[in-house]
Amino acid sequence: MEETSVFLVCLTASSGVPLYCRSKGSSRQLTFSVIGSLNGVHMFANNQDVLLMSTRTENSRVVWRTFHDSINLIVMSCENTASDFSLNKLLENVFSAMVLVIGLDDLVNIKNVERLKKELRACYKLIDSFLTESEKMADLTQCVDCIIAHDVAILQECLDGFTQAAESEFGCLMAGGKVVAATEKWWRLASQDVMLLCWLVASLSPHSSRDYPVYLPQGSPTVPHRLLTFQLVPGVDVCVLCGPSPSLQKVESELVERFWKPVVDPLKSCLRVQLRSFPASVPLHHGIVGLLLVNRDLNKRLYSVQVHPMEEMERTELKFTLEQRRAALRSFCTLALSRYFNPDSVDGKNTPYEERFASGFSHHAHQCYTVSSSHKCYAVKTELHLLFLVFQPEVPTFSMQTIASKTLQQISLSVSLKSTTIGLAPARNC
Structure with missing residues (x-):
């Protein structure tokens, strides 16, 4: 296997049925016999009242995690920088991504395995981004990437007004996947929930608007909310977390232009700052x-x-x-x-x-x-x-x-x- 290969396997905890396999850095997937061996040694340890958490071989590291006695996640990494800490963070984020997209109930109470496999396909893009993303490190720190913009006070005022008009208290303005401004209630969400929501928006293909159902792994794992996103200028999105109302069409047709058209220039300036994350007026040592x-x-x-x-x-x-x-x-x-x-x-x-x-x-x-x-x-x-x-x-x-x-x-x-x-x-x- 290549030195950059990472393999992720998701199985049911009770029967060991594979739900999906994802990988990074390798054109080959793990064979069924390897998957069965990795899961079998974990099940054998459990039967002997031994908690098998991780192991190392000459060129790889394997970590096992069971979530809610229902889902087993196994990751095998050949990267020389991998550690138990980073791989456990990966498994936590992967399971939380599954909860974010399909909810906790379907993962804890598995009634139909084939149906669950189909539902989990909606998570693949988000899960793959955790495996392949190299420009972010929020997955390690569970913190949100932010931008220090020049006109953040003006943008914050627009965001607060826009969010309130959309019948919500949870709003966020993002540029290049990084947060420019957010409402007070948005920051009160659990840090992992905020990180996952921002990561989800950054992982999706650009679109003028979206109405995306999401569950909050920490705050609301069983009751879905609506995540509305609108592209204000290419690379800059505003997000609102809300309930059944208002409709996507109403917000897009009545509120987006009203609140954001007057501040197009400040929005574009965010893109100039997002690569550095802070203005050039903040001096740093040349080394x-x-x-x-x-x-x-x-x-x-x-x-x-x-x-x-x-x-x-x-x-x-x-x-x-x-x-x-x-x-x-x-x-x-x-x-x-x-x-x-x-x-x-x-x-x-x-x-x-x-x-x-x-x-x-x-x-x-x-x-x-x-x-x-x-x-x-x-x-x-x-x-x-x-x-x-x-x-x-x-x-x-x-x-x-x-x-x-x-x-x-x-x-x-x-x-x-x-x-x-x-x-x-x-x-x-x-």
């Missing part, structure tokens, strides 16, 4: 090539591998490509969250699959770094933030801590709490 900043209180984050203004990047030879930066940042984030930083679940509870720190160390790290020939990485954990940085290899290792501290302060001071969705507060000492 930084990738950044991930998480606000742990608000479950929001800034993410970019194009941290410098476009004109500056055009003058710089990209020895370390954008795709390489994304891979490096994701790999380092996975390493730090798996081994050094104590990961918290959505509700603040410790995850049961946390990888233990090296034997003999009982404390939790607050900073860590890695060094390679192509780049360097540094991470800082404070009471409020998680900051992950990717540096050019020429940056002195001893200076990374100072640069990270200044970067956190610069972004915190440059961003007003009242005028942005990310809600960054002044940095606190480690």
Whole structure:
């Protein structure tokens, strides 16, 4: 199997009937005998009152999870950056994606396997995006990607008025799959629900409008809501979560043009910012090539591998490509969250699959770094933030801590709490 191969198998827990198989990085699917062996060893362990969670071979890692004693999910990854932490997050997100699209009742009370297989086809695109997406890391942090836009106050006012006119309190404005503004009630939803809704909209093909039934895995797993989406300009969508009324046609014909036509220019400007995620007026050290900043209180984050203004990047030879930066940042984030930083679940509870720190160390790290020939990485954990940085290899290792501290302060001071969705507060000492 290829070194980038990932295989995902979904089966019924009671009978072991395969519901679907998805894969990444391989043209070959797992054979039925392999699937049967993977599920059989898990069932055998359960019969012996042993909980089989994960195992490793010479070139792969396998993780098993059972949800509600009804659905078994198995993932086998050949990626050398895979960890129990990242693969468990993947399985959690996959099951939540299934709940989001078809609801919890049909997954817990399986009455007709063939019918369930057909219903699950509607989840494939969302599930595949969790397997193949390389530009996002919300699946690891359970936080929402945000944009710091210039005219966010104006856009927030339009969004609040539009959402209220659509008989809802849950609205969100997105550019390039990242949140520009959202209503207060939208942010009160469980962080995983918000992440999944944004991920769903970003995974769907562009369309002028949609009326999409969704279940909220944390907030409403058995009662569906309507997710209305409207493309305001190419790449920018407004979303409303509502009940039986109003109709899609009424909102599209009466409200979209009324609220959003006057702010077309600010909407287009969001697209110019979304690649960097924050304005060029926020200066960063010239050696930084990738950044991930998480606000742990608000479950929001800034993410970019194009941290410098476009004109500056055009003058710089990209020895370390954008795709390489994304891979490096994701790999380092996975390493730090798996081994050094104590990961918290959505509700603040410790995850049961946390990888233990090296034997003999009982404390939790607050900073860590890695060094390679192509780049360097540094991470800082404070009471409020998680900051992950990717540096050019020429940056002195001893200076990374100072640069990270200044970067956190610069972004915190440059961003007003009242005028942005990310809600960054002044940095606190480690």
